[in-house]
Amino acid sequence: MNTIPKVITRFAPSPTGNLHIGGARTALFNWLFSKNQKGKFLLRIEDTDVQRSKNEYYEQIISTLKWLEINWDEEPYIQSKNVESHINVANILLKNGHAYKCYCTEKELEEEKKLYLEKKIPYTYSKKCRNILEEVSNKPFVLRFKSKLDGKTTLKDLVQGNVVINNSTIEDFVILRKDNKPTYNLSAAVDDYQMKISHVIRGDDHKINAFKQIQIFESMEWKIPEYAHIPLIHSKEGKKLSKRDDASTVEDYKKIGILPEALRNYLLRLGWSYKDKEIFSEEESIEFFNLKNIGKSPSKLDFDRIKSINEFYIKSTNDEILLEKLIHYSELYKEKIPKQFHEIIKINLSFLKNKSKSLEDIYNNSKYIFSYEVKEDQMQKIEKSKLTIIKHIYSLIKKDKDISKDYLKNIFDKIIETEKINFKDLGQPLRIILTGSEYGPAIYDIASSLGLNEFLNRIELFFSKIDKNIKN
Numbered sequence: 001m002n003t004i005p006k007v008i009t010r011f012a013p014s015p016t017g018n019l020h021i022g023g024a025r026t027a028l029f030n031w032l033f034s035k036n037q038k039g040k041f042l043l044r045i046e047d048t049d050v051q052r053s054k055n056e057y058y059e060q061i062i063s064t065l066k067w068l069e070i071n072w073d074e075e076p077y078i079q080s081k082n083v084e085s086h087i088n089v090a091n092i093l094l095k096n097g098h099a100y101k102c103y104c105t106e107k108e109l110e111e112e113k114k115l116y117l118e119k120k121i122p123y124t125y126s127k128k129c130r131n132i133l134e135e136v137s138n139k140p141f142v143l144r145f146k147s148k149l150d151g152k153t154t155l156k157d158l159v160q161g162n163v164v165i166n167n168s169t170i171e172d173f174v175i176l177r178k179d180n181k182p183t184y185n186l187s188a189a190v191d192d193y194q195m196k197i198s199h200v201i202r203g204d205d206h207k208i209n210a211f212k213q214i215q216i217f218e219s220m221e222w223k224i225p226e227y228a229h230i231p232l233i234h235s236k237e238g239k240k241l242s243k244r245d246d247a248s249t250v251e252d253y254k255k256i257g258i259l260p261e262a263l264r265n266y267l268l269r270l271g272w273s274y275k276d277k278e279i280f281s282e283e284e285s286i287e288f289f290n291l292k293n294i295g296k297s298p299s300k301l302d303f304d305r306i307k308s309i310n311e312f313y314i315k316s317t318n319d320e321i322l323l324e325k326l327i328h329y330s331e332l333y334k335e336k337i338p339k340q341f342h343e344i345i346k347i348n349l350s351f352l353k354n355k356s357k358s359l360e361d362i363y364n365n366s367k368y369i370f371s372y373e374v375k376e377d378q379m380q381k382i383e384k385s386k387l388t389i390i391k392h393i394y395s396l397i398k399k400d401k402d403i404s405k406d407y408l409k410n411i412f413d414k415i416i417e418t419e420k421i422n423f424k425d426l427g428q429p430l431r432i433i434l435t436g437s438e439y440g441p442a443i444y445d446i447a448s449s450l451g452l453n454e455f456l457n458r459i460e461l462f463f464s465k466i467d468k469n470i471k472n
């Protein structure tokens, strides 16, 4: 009985930086496709670049995928552990006449390059060692793949359709370096074969690599996998996304409090569509995902769109879970929310999360509860003439011991009428005094969340500070 599943996909990041947003989408598409086809999704860490690979980035990639709940099958496959196998294949290719030793020195290659540059033709290696028949001893060499010299190759890409190139444009690429280290294209091809990858789904920038890797597959008489190259994600200005962009890595989105399910939904719709549907549950995205609905042109990042999808997910998360997410988020990126405030926040989440587009918004809205401070610059914003009004409000509440919405509304209305002021004239100073910020929830909500004692305490504290300032 054949137990090998038909579809096996892989995500193959290099641990040389934080997980890129485009990488996260590639992982998502691979995962969804394998789930849809009831296949397997494997994770391969391409760590053969020893100089740039770092363990902290490996950990970061793993934790980010877990955060996104993109779960792979089996243990992560570590490419550097398979180097012997890559070298072995390079030597088979040499033995079978599909590769050759190139003895050119760096200097010689530099000179070649210069010559091409002067003639204004794109540089590819001149192939001058391709026909050396005799072994040159004592001279260091690289192994180069003997690419086809003429004819055309067609890549039947599942996203791009037929991509045809002239074989003459594929250079005799290096497969083994002078220090016996395999190169990317060799390692990737060998690993894809050994991992029995059926579908290689990856970024558009790998298209030229596909033509090189296919040649290795052909020479080894291996079954060539299917390829699907996804157009890249561009910045909102339509430029290629670079690491300098402040929204280029998944971490950038975590930091501002985007929920993983919202980011996943956003990434799914970035370059893929299903009818007019915008919101997809996990089950729906698995059920509907296919490769043929992936668009052929680059997608642009749309920050407003991410935020509005995030707002939707915030609204549909129950308060218990939302509170947990907020506590976790604050501890990671802001400050720890002391335990005694968890319940107060939970009770008041309905207004604290109102209009919030991110966990950061909820954090900012609820900060007055657990981390209260009126800074000097905020105090300055309160006009002296308003202090008498606040004192009046304070004494009424202290006497009647009531901060219900009806009561507050009643006394505010009266004051507005007699003093001939607007609501803002008393609302703004009161909000600054109670929360330390002129922006935030409605006064009535703030009052009910603080309770009578805390409400009065904060006003007292404020006036004691002002008195102190006047004395100084």
Ligand SMILES: [Zn+2]
Residues within 6 Å of the ligand: 101, 102, 103, 104, 127, 128, 129, 130
């Ligand atoms: Zn050479």
